[in-house]
Amino acid sequence: MKKTLTIFLFVCMLMCAGCFDQNTDIINNSFYSHNITQTNEMVGEVFAFNLSVLKLDALSNVALANNIVLELNKLKEDLTEEFSKKLGLASEETQKKYNGKVALLVSDEQNILSLKINFENKEVWNFFSSSKKFEPQFENSLFTIKRIDSNSIFGAVTNSSGEEKIIGQYIKEQVFSIINSTFLKNAKYKSSFNYITSTRRRHSTADAVMGYAGLYYHQWDTSNEIPQIKMWYTYANIVSWYVLALILTAIIVSIFLLISHLINKKKGLETKEINKEVFLKEFFENDENQ
Numbered sequence: 001m002k003k004t005l006t007i008f009l010f011v012c013m014l015m016c017a018g019c020f021d022q023n024t025d026i027i028n029n030s031f032y033s034h035n036i037t038q039t040n041e042m043v044g045e046v047f048a049f050n051l052s053v054l055k056l057d058a059l060s061n062v063a064l065a066n067n068i069v070l071e072l073n074k075l076k077e078d079l080t081e082e083f084s085k086k087l088g089l090a091s092e093e094t095q096k097k098y099n100g101k102v103a104l105l106v107s108d109e110q111n112i113l114s115l116k117i118n119f120e121n122k123e124v125w126n127f128f129s130s131s132k133k134f135e136p137q138f139e140n141s142l143f144t145i146k147r148i149d150s151n152s153i154f155g156a157v158t159n160s161s162g163e164e165k166i167i168g169q170y171i172k173e174q175v176f177s178i179i180n181s182t183f184l185k186n187a188k189y190k191s192s193f194n195y196i197t198s199t200r201r202r203h204s205t206a207d208a209v210m211g212y213a214g215l216y217y218h219q220w221d222t223s224n225e226i227p228q229i230k231m232w233y234t235y236a237n238i239v240s241w242y243v244l245a246l247i248l249t250a251i252i253v254s255i256f257l258l259i260s261h262l263i264n265k266k267k268g269l270e271t272k273e274i275n276k277e278v279f280l281k282e283f284f285e286n287d288e289n290q
Contacts, residue, residue, distance in 0.1 A: 026208055026219040029053060031189035032175070034168035034222075037196040037215075043125040047072070047171045048114035054189070065113060067178050072106045072115045075171060079117070080104055083128050098127055115171070143240050148232040168193065193220045193229065205230040 027033055031053050035046040049068050051061055083102060087095055101120040107113075119125035139146040172191060179189070195204065195218040200211070205228060206218035220227045 026190075026192050026221050027194055027217070029190050030192040030223075032172050032191040033194060034171075034192070035194045035196060038122065039198045041121075043119045043122050045117045045119075046114050047168060048112050049175060051111045051113065064179065064182075065108070067182070068113045068175055069106060069108065071174050071178070072113065072171075075174075076104045076106055076115055086128065094127075098124055102128055140237065143237050143244075145235045145237050146232050147235065148230065188223070190221070190223045193222050193227075194218065195229075195231070201233055203232050203234065 031050055033046075033048050033050070035048065037044045037046075051065060054061070054064070056064065087098060090098070101124040103118045105116045105118075107116060119128065137148040139148065176189070195202075195206070197216050197218070198214060200216060202216065202218070204218040205220075207221050207227075208217075208219045210217050210219075218231070220229060
């Protein structure tokens with residue numbers, strides 16, 4: 001199994017806050033963050049709690065950390081069971097294909113508590129994330145094609161009964177209920193959803209988009225509500241560009257042929273005028289000789 005890349009990216013963002021602009025407040029000031037990192041090698045999901053933003057006293061900080069870790073370990077066991085059940089219902093060929101391709105880990109690094117789920121690639125992520133098939137939508141214009149990807153599978157798993165569970169929202173509700181009931185009564189804290197990708201061509205409705213170290217961070221503030229997460233790629237409409245190229249080529253060739261025709265016609269007139277002068281000169285010379 002490949003190393004857990006996702007948590008390191010998240011920690012690096014927090015440690016390198018000075019390298020970013022003010023838009024990074026969305027993630028740096030978030031107590032809870034759901035992060036998805038997608039590269040050519042793997043897809044990783046991290047559900048992280050940054051205790052440093054709460055500024056609690058030492059005893060409260062330890063107590064809260066223990067409660068969060070307990071909840072995350074419970075969720076890890078639940079998800080492991082759900083993934084196992086889903087794989088068990090699949091065909092033997094599918095089981096061989098996806099068995100051992102996902103890893104779950106609860107960690108505590110630099111006061112950041114997290115549940116990490118690493119999928120070997122996007123295909124594995126899609127299989128375990130949902131049993132539903134989400135087809136992309138396409139919007140065509142004259143010279144571009146926009147491929148709009150569904151956001152329904154972000155942080156979602158489907159159990160053996162076909163019920164879909166949004167992991168990120170479930171974790172947020174469970175842990176926040178502990179905080180509000182035990183530590184800070186009815187307090188509200190910032191949360192965010194962050195999609196991290198290595199491609200610059202990805203566009204989104206994110207509240208902030210920034211690039212760092214070859215990666216692009218699409219950030220949504222989810223403190224008050226779940227935002228409409230929309231992502232898309234824009235491609236050239238090849239057919240339209242080909243037609244335009246053919247039309248421009250035809251126009252250029254036509255102009256070239258027209259210019260060539262006019263030049264040849266002009267040369268023909270000059271030749272006729274010269275021949276006329278030669279004829280008259282020879283005619284009079286012949287007349288004088290006689």
